[in-house]
Amino acid sequence: MMHTSTPPSSTGLAALEAQLAQDLDFLELPAKPWVPECRHDGTPVRDVVVIGAGMCGLAATARLVFAGITNVVAYDAAPAGLEGPWVTFARMQTLRSPKTLHGPALGMPQLTFRAWFTAQWGVEAWQALDKIPKDQWMDYLVWYRTVLALPVRNNVRMTGIAPADEFIAIDIEGAETGRVLTRHLVLATGRSGLGGFAVPDFLKGVDRTFWAHSADEIDFDALKGKRVAVIGAGASSMDNAATALEAGAGSVDMLIRRKEMPRINKMTGIGSQGVVHGMHQLPDIWKWKFVDYTASTQTPPPSSSTRRVSRHSNARFFLDCGIVGISEDAEGLLIETTQGPMHYDFLIAATGFQNDLHGRPEFAAIAPHIRNWSDGRYSPEMGPPRMGMSEAPDLGPSFEFRERVPGSCPMLAHIHCFNDAATLTHGKVSGDIPAVSAGADRLVRGIAASLFARDVERHFDNLVAFDIPELQGDEWVDSTPLLQKEVAL
Structure with missing residues (x-):
């Protein structure tokens, strides 16, 4: 947990910021701006717009600025300090990742957590720290954004995407309203990716006063004394169950379809720079095998999260307990399970997220044109089809979308899926802490190359027009006349 007995040292933080500024200066970062100014019918055009200012959005924005791509802005619908899940629907007490991971630091030691x-708290406190408290991680991300002076605009939501000749038009509302033109669009939309909540069919039609998704805003105080069911055996199900119990829920039952709890975090066991940099270059059959296997074995909840639930005497775990149907009755919710009927006052569905763009109105113009893995990239010899994988977008090397029908939506080549939905194509480099810096670097290298190629004529004109002499003409003596005189003699 956080070292709370000693107040943070503002002097130490100021010294760190001074060292960071010097490091950036030594590395010539940010690089000098090099992208020519662009306008469309007199309207300024952004080089890049980033949607989302959580961890991935901040890392992408910082990497863009470091690369000299400075005509960039990141929009986030949340108020400042509430971006991402950390202090909203993430209900764990600490991060699940080891404290030593460098996260979004982009290779800069002074930018690490x-x-x-x-x-602020010293080496001894660091050594005593087990896992990073999630609120403190949010504080770090706020500092990260501030110390790098990143161009983030809060309380702004994207409501639509449309083509505008060779550019992308996005409609925004909130603290800023109107239409913004950009050359590249980065969707750093986090765990929800492209589709939002995954809601099982048995919950559709059930009154929302009786249930919530684990990523919803939930009034846990209202669950005091209530009978609560939680669907799932993952980390978010444990975190929500524990939060309900700690708020005074009368009872909490974990309804778990699997016969046994998953116990081994497979991908953590093989984590390496080989996985980070090699996964996206594997043949498709190997990408599918890796993701399919980890999906089938599932990721266990952290031991500490599970114990946070099981230490309560009014918590129960029902394994091999599938949901057959749910209905409302005089007692609240009647849940028909494979172990018989059960009654509850409220249900929390920790059922994850999905990649269905068709359920998001802001993606209406592009959703029909986006190529998924089911559009020819997947083949039966890879293994059985799996929901959530077949619908994953088939992305290019810079996270860019590809067209289902060539020529149908050219702007997709400049819209980048830098979120959890990219996992099947690129590996886990655009959603989790361990490799987000590598993902941001891969993304920005591609955007920089694209911007340079699109302006190649202007760059060549700049080459021809450059006329600052290196030599002034007085650095040497021309010996040709002397040689000619010697020859004449």
């Missing part, structure tokens, strides 16, 4: 923490 460890540097930020030790500058």
Whole structure:
């Protein structure tokens, strides 16, 4: 947990920020701006717009600025300090990742969480720290954004995407309203990816006063004394169950379809730089095998999260308990399970997210044109089809969408899926802490190359027009006349 007995040192943080500024100066970061100004019918055009200012959005924005792509803005629908899940629907007490991971630091030691923490609380407190408290991780991300002076605009939601000649038009509303033109669009939309909540069929039609998704805003105080069911055996199900119990729920039952709890976190066991940099270059059959296997074995909830639930005497775990149907009755919710009928006052569905763009009105113009893995990239010899994988977008090397029908929506080549939906194509480099810096680097290298190629004529004109001499003409003496005189003699 966080070292709370000692107040943070503002002097130490100021020293860290000074060292970071010097490091950036030594590395010539940010690089000098190099992308020519662009206008469309007199309207300024952004080089890149990033949607989302959570961890991935901040890492992408910082990497763009470092690369000299400065005509960029990141929009986030949340108020400042509430971006991402950390202090909203993430209900764990600490991060699940090891504290030593460098996360979005982009290769800069002074930009790591460890540097930020030790500058304020010292090395001894760092050594005593087990896992990073989630609220403190949010504080770090706020500092990250502030110390790098990243161009983030809060309380702004994207409501639509449309083509505008060779550019992309996005409609926004909130603190800023109107239409913005950009050359590239990055969707750093986090765990919800492209589709939002995954809601099982048995919950459709059930009154929302009786249930919530685990990523909803939930009034846990209202569950005091209530009978609560939680569907699922993952980390979010444990976190929500524990939060309900700690708020005074009368009872909490974990309804778990699997016969046994998953116990081994497979991908953590093979984590390496080989996985980070090699997964996206594997043949498709191997990409499918890796993701399918980890999906079938599932990721276990952390031991601490599970114990946070099981230490309560009014918590029960029902394994091999599938949901047959749910209906409302005089007692609240009647849940028909494979172990018989059960009655509850409220249900929390920790059922994850989906990649169905058709359910998101802001994606209406592009959803029909986006190529998925089911559009020819998947073949039966890879293994059985799996819901959630077949619908995953088939992305290019810079996370860009591809067209289902060539020529049907050219702007997709400049819209980048830098979120959890990219996992099947690129590996886990655009949603989780361990490899987000590598993902941001891969994304920005592609955007920089595209911007340079699109302006190649202007760059060549700049080459021809450059006329600052290196030599002034007085650095040497021309010996040709002397040689000619010697020859004449």
